[in-house]
Amino acid sequence: MAELVAALAPERVRNDGAERSLLQRDASVFEGGVAGPVCFPTSVEEVQAIMRIAAKHERGVVPRGAGTGLAGGAIPLGAPVVVAMTKMNHILGVDTENRVAWVEPGVINLDLTKHLAPYGFHFAPDPSSQQVCTIGGNVANNSGGPHCLAYGVTAAHIVALEVVVPSGDVLMLGGLDAEPVGLDLRGAFVGSEGTLGIATRIAVRLTRNPPAVRTLLLS
Numbered sequence: 416m417a418e419l420v421a422a423l424a425p426e427r428v429r430n431d432g433a434e435r436s437l438l439q440r441d442a443s444v445f446e447g448g449v450a451g452p453v454c455f456p457t458s459v460e461e462v463q464a465i466m467r468i469a470a471k472h473e474r475g476v477v478p479r480g481a482g483t484g485l486a487g488g489a490i491p492l493g494a495p496v497v498v499a500m501t502k503m504n505h506i507l508g509v510d511t512e513n514r515v516a517w518v519e520p521g522v523i524n525l526d527l528t529k530h531l532a533p534y535g536f537h538f539a540p541d542p543s544s545q546q547v548c549t550i551g552g553n554v555a556n557n558s559g560g561p562h563c564l565a566y567g568v569t570a571a572h573i574v575a576l577e578v579v580v581p582s583g584d585v586l587m588l589g590g591l592d593a594e595p596v597g598l599d600l601r602g603a604f605v606g607s608e609g610t611l612g613i614a615t616r617i618a619v620r621l622t623r624n625p626p627a628v629r630t631l632l633l634s
Contacts, residue, residue, distance in 0.1 A: 520551025
């Protein structure tokens, strides 16, 4: 606990019962587990520090977004360190020419689409919780939803990922090239439910807005 406080700040490391109990469940039907210290990092360096401290003490780590997942992936078991990514919520840049935006994992799905509206683009994946779910959570779950019938699941819209692995090292998976060289580790990471590491920056592919939207009622 003291090492985590030193690496972050006292107000961003919580260990009181009320705080931990709030983060022991997600939106799934599964029973809650037991959370250990809850950390709120604001940078990749802080995520690295958390991972290294956890590895040093052989403590598990559970990353968490908005907790809207239905698969139980954010439920902590065995009092691990819970890493809440909600404070890393910045849209870092938009490249309309290449149709790519770099974002932090705590960015709300719908907030990204609203930010892209003036450019004529949107982020296509919507797991029916886009008002509250985060891009990092979408990546961890490889979220689908009704839009995937037209646009595919989240994996089809992730170009590259900066991730911190359990050792605390930072890796870049994928790339902006049309055909990145080597194994598709980006594809392996998307949908891994936080078991392979924590995404700290995400390059998402942008989808152009349709020219018009109409509602058709047939009987």
